Each structure stands twice: as structure tokens, then as C-alpha cells.
Amino acid sequence: MGLFSRKKRDTTDDPTIDDTPDVDLRYDTPTPTDPREDFADLVDREWERLANAGTWWSGAERLAIASDARQALAGEELSGILPAPVEEATRRVAAEPASIRGTDVARWEMDGLDPYGYIEIVGIISRLMAIDTASYGLGLPLHEFPTAIGGEPTRTKPDGSAITTGWAPTVGPATAPSSLSAVPVEAEAMFDVHGVLYLSLDQMFEMQIEREGLSRPQIELIAARTSSLNDCFY
Amino acid sequence: MLRASISTFDGTLSPQPLVTGVGETGVDHDGALLAFVDAVVLRDDDELGPAREWIDIALGPDAADRAAMVAGNFSMMNRALDAIGAPVDRGLESVAEEMGLEIPAHLAPTPHPR
Numbered sequence: 001m002g003l004f005s006r007k008k009r010d011t012t013d014d015p016t017i018d019d020t021p022d023v024d025l026r027y028d029t030p031t032p033t034d035p036r037e038d039f040a041d042l043v044d045r046e047w048e049r050l051a052n053a054g055t056w057w058s059g060a061e062r063l064a065i066a067s068d069a070r071q072a073l074a075g076e077e078l079s080g081i082l083p084a085p086v087e088e089a090t091r092r093v094a095a096e097p098a099s100i101r102g103t104d105v106a107r108w109e110m111d112g113l114d115p116y117g118y119i120e121i122v123g124i125i126s127r128l129m130a131i132d133t134a135s136y137g138l139g140l141p142l143h144e145f146p147t148a149i150g151g152e153p154t155r156t157k158p159d160g161s162a163i164t165t166g167w168a169p170t171v172g173p174a175t176a177p178s179s180l181s182a183v184p185v186e187a188e189a190m191f192d193v194h195g196v197l198y199l200s201l202d203q204m205f206e207m208q209i210e211r212e213g214l215s216r217p218q219i220e221l222i223a224a225r226t227s228s229l230n231d232c233f234y
Numbered sequence: 235m236l237r238a239s240i241s242t243f244d245g246t247l248s249p250q251p252l253v254t255g256v257g258e259t260g261v262d263h264d265g266a267l268l269a270f271v272d273a274v275v276l277r278d279d280d281e282l283g284p285a286r287e288w289i290d291i292a293l294g295p296d297a298a299d300r301a302a303m304v305a306g307n308f309s310m311m312n313r314a315l316d317a318i319g320a321p322v323d324r325g326l327e328s329v330a331e332e333m334g335l336e337i338p339a340h341l342a343p344t345p346h347p348r
Contacts, residue, residue, distance in 0.1 A: 035299050097316035101340055105319075122317040130310035137274035137302020139286070167319035174320040176311060190314065197307035204235075207242040212296035214304075217243060220236035221261045222271050222304040224252045229275040232312035233322050233330070233341055 035212060039134065042196045043143055046127055046189070053151035054124075055183045056117035060148040062124055067145060069094035069125040070132070085111040089118055093125045098231035102167030115168050116157055116182055122168075123186030130193050158184055176234065177201070198223070236261075237329070249333045266292040267301060274305045 050066055051059045065086070068078045072091040082090060085108040092100050109115055132142055158171055161182040166174025169182035180187040191201065198219070203209055207216050214222075227234060240247045240260060251257035255268055266289045273281040289298040322330075324343040330336070337343070 035296065035303065039303065093313055093317050097313045100317055100319070102319055119318070122314055126310040126313040126317070129313060130306040132306075133274060133309040134303045134306030136277055136282075137270070137286075137305060138299055165321055168317070170318065174318050176315060176320070179311075179314040179318050179320060190310065193310060194307055197303040197310075207239045212300040213294050214297045214300050215243070215262070216239035217236060217245065217261045218263065218267060218293075218297075219300075219304055220239050221252070221259060221264060221267055222301050223308045224236050224249075225255070225268055225271045226275050226305045226308035227312050228252050228255075229272065230309060230312040230316075232316055233326070233335075233337060234312065234315045234320070 036138065038196050039138065042193065043131055043135075045192065046131055047143065047146045049185075049189055050124065050128075051146040051149045053149075053153050054120050055185060056114065056120045056153050056155060057124075058148070058153060059151060062120075063145055063148050065090050065121055065124050066128050069128055070142070073129070073132075083112065085113040086117075086121065089113060089121050090125065093122055094129065105167050115163070116161075119168055119180055119183045120186055123180045123183060123190060127189060127193050130197060134197060158182065249329065253333050253335065263289075263292045270298065270301055271305050274302055275309065 050062055052062075053059050054062055057065065061082075064079060064081055068082060068087060068090045071078050072094040075095075078087055078091065080087075089104075089108050092104065105115065105118060108118060135142060157169075158181070161169045161171045163169050164173050168174075170178045171181040172178050178187075180190050194200070195203075199206075199209065199211070209216050211219065236249075236252075237247050245260050247260050248258060251259045251264065251268065255272055258264060259268075261267070266285075269281070270285040270289045272278065273285040286298055289301060293301075319340065322337050322341045322343050327337065327343065
């Protein structure tokens with residue numbers, strides 16, 4: 001259907017004919033999406049990303065990182081299958097992110113963890129925490145991890161990526177939008193999650209936007225309190 | 235963002251409860267929202283049910299769902315920013331001072347050598 005529909009009608013002088021304009025001006029607005037359906041679709045996309053080889057890690061390695069991240073947040077023993085610097089980075093990003101310092105990232109690099117591989121670890125775990133936290137609040141059980149899919153990491157670095165104002169590589173200064181930019185597919189995945197759970201980048205500038213009855217100040221209150229609980233300054 | 239958004243509604247923000255979790259912020263239904271976010275982020279099984287009920291009544295179940303998703307999103311963003319050592323924006327210095335917080339040296343709003 002077009003933007004709106006009209007039924008054509010013959011309007012003559014016949015008094016038996018109702019001359020009331022028979023025009024249906026109801027707009028065919030897009031079908032509102034169900035946030036829970038959007039969330040389920042997001043989980044499907046994220047699980048597909050998780051199971052496939054990334055830029056620096058295979059699907060099996062990405063799943064091992066995710067699984068250990070869940071264990072770490074729950075305070076449980078890790079699997080022991082990841083190399084030591086990868087395991088430590090996984091535990092710290094999942095359970096103690098505010099404790100990470102540049103000296104840690106430098107030490108992990110000396111022990112064999114490439115800083116670009118570290119960025120992918122950050123992407124995997126941060127999105128997992130988004131999915132798991134939202135699931136908990138929605139009253140859903142933790143989603144079972146998928147099975148790894150074959151494939152090899154591409155190990156490519158984007159032009160212009162370097163360590164600038166942060167302690168891990170970014171394209172440009174280290175900021176929220178550029179945080180995972182040194183591994184572009186991880187950055188794209190982060191924006192996907194950001195748009196479904198919170199706001200798209202375009203919507204960020206709409207201070208009067210509402211989502212499911214929450215006003216923008218209410219949305220930002222949740223954001224600020226979450227950051228405070230995570231000991232995060234941003 | 236919170237201050238910018240609340241000012242578009244001619245409101246005034248009291249930021250201290252964002253740190254303490256107690257008190258009035260100037261945002262409608264802040265008590266229900268703070269209780270729910272605390273339960274979700276801290277994965278508090280005992281508090282989640284009552285907090286969910288409170289927010290369901292105050293704002294509706296769809297709003298509660300969205301609140302859970304926003305908390306999820308910022309659990310992601312917090313980790314991404316902390317993990318890469320992004321310096322705190324200079325504009326947040328005054329807000330931090332107002333909230334009685336000191337920006338840690340490693341996040342100071344100036345580039346820091348690795």
C-alpha cells in the first residue's frame with residue numbers, strides 16, 4: 001500500500017448517496033517493532049558473529065573467550081584453555097574493567113597478546129555483557145552458546161589505526177564511537193547492539209526521543225546509574 | 235547526555251543519587267528506575283522481582299524491558315571505554331566535581347602516554 005489509501009466514489013446529486021468524503025486518510029505507518037523480538041533477532045546476529053572467525057580469533061577461540069568471560073563475571077574458575085595473557089585480559093574486561101591500565105595492556109602485548117587481538121576480546125566480551133545483562137533484566141535465561149563455525153581470522157589492520165589518546169589502538173582519538181575502530185567488524189557489531197538496546201547514532205542527538213514510554217532523561221538516568229555501578233567514569 | 239536531555243524539559247538535575255542510588259534526581263520515577271537498574275546490573279535475584287513490579291506499575295512493562303536493554307548497552311560501553319583507556323571528556327570535569335568524584339589520574343582528560 002502507498003502512504004495512505006483512498007477509495008474512489010461517485011458523488012452525484014442523488015440524495016440517497018452519502019456525500020461524506022469516503023477517503024481513508026489513515027496513514028499506513030510502519031508496523032511498530034516489538035523490542036523483545038528485536039532483542040531476539042539481535043541475539044541471533046550476535047551469536048552468529050560469535051561462532052564465526054573474526055579478524056584476530058577463530059570461532060572456537062571467540063567462544064572460549066566468551067565462555068570464560070561469563071565464568072569470570074560469576075566468580076567461577078576459568079577453563080584454562082586460553083593462553084595466560086588472553087585469559088587475564090578476558091577476566092579483567094569481564095569482571096574488573098575499571099582496574100585495567102595501560103601497563104596491563106603493554107604487559108599482555110609483551111606476553112604475546114597483539115593489541116588488535118585485545119580489541120577483539122573487548123568487543124566480544126562487552127557485547128556479551130550487553131546481551132547477558134539485558135537478558136537478566138528481561139527475565140530470560142542466559143542464552144546457550146552456539147557451536148563454532150570454521151574459518152580463519154583475517155588479521156587485517158585498518159589504515160590509520162594507532163595508539164593515540166588511549167592505551168590500545170583506535171582510528172583517531174580514543175572515544176566511545178572509536179573504541180573498537182581498530183577492528184572494524186567489532187565496531188560495526190557494537191553499533192548494532194547500541195542501536196537495538198539504546199539508540200542509533202542518529203537518535204543520539206534527539207533529546208526528546210522516547211522509547212517504550214521512557215523519556216530521554218529517564219533513559220540517560222539508567223545509563224548514568226549503570227556506569228556508576230560499573231565504576232565507570234564515562 | 236542526562237543533563238542535556240533534562241534541560242530540554244526545563245528540569246534540573248541533582249546528580250548525587252546517581253552515585254549513591256538514593257535520593258531524588260529530578261527525573262520522573264527515578265526511584266523505580268534506580269531500583270531496577272541496581273537489581274539488573276548487580277544481578278540481584280532477591281531485588282529483581284520487586285524492582286520489576288515497581289517499574290511495571292510506574293511506567294509499564296515495555297518501559298521496564300527498555301530499561302533492562304539500556305542497562306545492557308551501557309554495560310557494554312563501560313567495558314569498551316575502560317578497556318581502551320579513553321580519557322574522560324573535559325566537559326565532565328565539572329559534573330564530577332558536582333558529584334563529589336575525583337577523576338582518576340589514568341583517565342584524566344589529557345592524552346596520557348602508554
